[in-house]
Amino acid sequence: MKLKVIDKTDTEVRIEIVDESHTLLNSLKTLLLSDPRVELATYHIEHPTITEPILFVKTKDVDPIVAIKEASDKLVEVFEEFKNLFNDKASM
C-alpha cells in the first residue's frame, strides 16, 4: 500500500490509495461516516483497472488524517471482534 496526498487543508483531504479497492475503502468510508465530526467521506475509482481509488474526507474541528486513523482503528476492532467470535463459535 502506498499513499499520495493530492490536496490537504485543515478540514479536507484528498488521498490516492495505491493498490487498494472497494474491499478496504467501502468499509473505511462507512466507519468514517459514523464519526459525528466527519461531514463528508467518500471515495471514487475512475476506472477499475487503470486508476487508483481516491479517498476524500471533509471534517469539522478535527484533522481529517486523524479521523481516517481513528476509522482504521475502528475497522481493526470490528474485524478483531469478528475473528474472535468466529474462532470461538467454530471451535465449539
Add this chain to the structure above:
Amino acid sequence: MIPVRCFTCGKVIASSWEEYERRVSEFENPGKVLDDLGIDRYCCRRMLLSHIKLVDTFAPYQ
C-alpha cells in the same frame, strides 16, 4: 482434457470428471451424479455436462 476449474466460479471440478464419466457411461442420470459429487452450482455443472473429450482424437499426433 477437462478444464481444471470452473470458468465462472473457480471451483476445482477436474477431480470429479473420471467418476462422472464412468457413472454416466453406466447409464446413471447425469444430474443425480453431479448432485452426489457435490457440484451444486449450474456454472460448475455445465463444465462437466458439456465437456467433449478430445484427447483420444489428438492422441495419434504429436
Add this chain to the structure above:
Amino acid sequence: MDIDIIELSDTKARFVLNDVEPAIANGLRRVILAEVPTMAIDYVNIYDNTSVLFDEQIALRMGLIPLITDLESYVLPEDCDCGGEGCTRCQLSLNLSAEGSKIIYSGDLLSSDPKVTVADEKIPIIDLRERQTLVLEAVAKLGIGRKHAKWQAGVGCGYKNMPVITIKEDCDSCGRCVDECPRNVLVINNDKLEVTDPLKCNLCKLCMGICDIDAINVIEKPNSYIFNIETDGSYPAKELVIQGADTIILKAGQLKEILSEIE
C-alpha cells in the same frame, strides 16, 4: 455483532452474521474471494513435452491446481527481502517427470516442501500415450486472487440477506403459495401454512405476489446476512475466514502506519 455457524466442514462454511454494516459484510466477502494470499504455480520450466497439449496449456493446467498454503513459512514475492527475484522464503519448486502410456495426475507432482503439497491429488493433468513424455519443473509462489484466478482461495463465496417470513392470522391455507415457491420453503401442515426452513428462501417474493389476501409477508432483515463460503482446498474453510479477517486487519494497520508518517 453475532455469529451463528450453520455448517462448517473442511471445504464449506455457512454462517449467519448479525448486526454488522453492509459494507463490512461486503468487505469480508471481497477479501475472502480476492485478497487472501494462496500458493499457486506461477512459472513452469518445460524440459520435454511430446504430449498432445501445448506447453502453454500444460502450464495453465498446472497453475490452476490448488496447493495447500502455509503462510507462516512463505511471504508474497513483493514483500520478500529478495525483492521478488525468488528465494526459499517466497517460492518453492515442484517436479514432474512422466512417460506414457498413463494419465498424469496432480498427485504425481513432487513438492520440495512437504508442507506445501497439492490439495487435490485426483486432478488429471494430461493423458500420455505410448512414447509421449513430460518433464517439467514448476515454481509456486504466493499471490492474491485479484491478480489471477489461480490464487483465488474462496470460490462461490457470497451472502444474502436473512429472510423473515411472517404468516398472518387470516391466512386461509389455500396452498397456492406452496406451489409457487421455487425453493419449497412453505408447507401445509394440519390445514395450517408453515415455514420449513427460512434459510432456504431466496427472497423472490413470488408467494407475496400470488396471495390475494396479503396473508404472507417476506422481508429482508437489515444488517443480517447468510454467508456461504467454499474453498478450493488451499485452506480449511475456518482458516480461510480467519485469514480473510486478518488480511483486512493488516491493511487497516498499514494505512494507519503510513498516515502517521505523513501527518
